[in-house]
Amino acid sequence: MANFWNLALFLSFFPSIIAGPINRAKDFLPQISISQSREILEPFRAFTLLIFAVIKVYCLGGLISEYLFKPIFANPTEFSVIDLLVGLYAYAIQIYLNFSGYTDLVTGIALLLGFRLPINFNFPYLALNLREFWTRWHISLSSWNRDNIYIPLGGSRRGFIRTQINVMLAMLLSGLWHGAGINFIIWGACHGIGIVALNIGDRYLGKGWIAIR
Structure with a gap:
């Protein structure tokens, strides 16, 4: 201790x-x-x-x-x-x-x-999609959000729809971390929507549905 x-x-x-x-x-x-x-x-x-x-x-x-x-x-x-x-x-x-x-x-x-x-940071602008981007951009924040927000909310353990809600909540709070203003919340929401869209595409169209994945 x-x-x-x-x-x-x-x-x-x-x-x-x-x-x-x-x-x-x-x-x-x-x-x-x-x-x-x-x-x-x-x-x-x-x-x-x-x-x-x-x-x-x-x-x-x-x-x-x-x-x-x-x-x-x-x-x-x-x-x-x-x-x-x-x-x-x-x-x-x-x-x-x-x-x-x-x-x-x-x-x-x-x-x-x-x-x-x-x-x-690990060359985030070389990422092929938003999911990969958040494994390269502000990595310590991404892992903190995963361990302290996304996983405690249930992560991916409570079904597909709940998983996407958890993703959105984590990204909204990530935007708020970057700055206490509506623009940052919108920014976080845009990233969350992008990741959710990728997840939906993977689920219903297959993981090879988009060439830049």
Whole structure:
């Protein structure tokens, strides 16, 4: 059983407390030992991650924001449909660069402090569908939602319809986690509807029903 100070460190570990990765007590608490001296872990990887974070957030993400989606989003009626699509995809790329760059930053800092954080991104935009996307995007949140929302609601154990309801509830709460606003709830609902549609297609049309599955 963890003592008070170990638990306090786990709950207040500053690199990942704001936006993840989400630490699990079973993985993080064993890394804490008051009786052992702390040492830097994988220094080359740590500094590489810090460099990647700067490149992603301030170089690539900053350039995309400044020259692509911000000008287009500021005056959308002045641009063509192609330009609007470019701005939309540029925004998606910038979100990924910022979020994954932040993860690289805090993972590198954690290694310098002697702790390992879970992997949080695995090339999510290479996913072939939304189900696979959520195994690659914010992985620690996806697994937390699965273990603490989806499975306690019944998971897939209470029939097909109840399973889809559980998926929708988990995705709505995932959207709410990303931001306390109606846009994020709608975003979560869209992802939930997409996953439910894939599940329905698999059930009634067979698992090979869509080529991009």
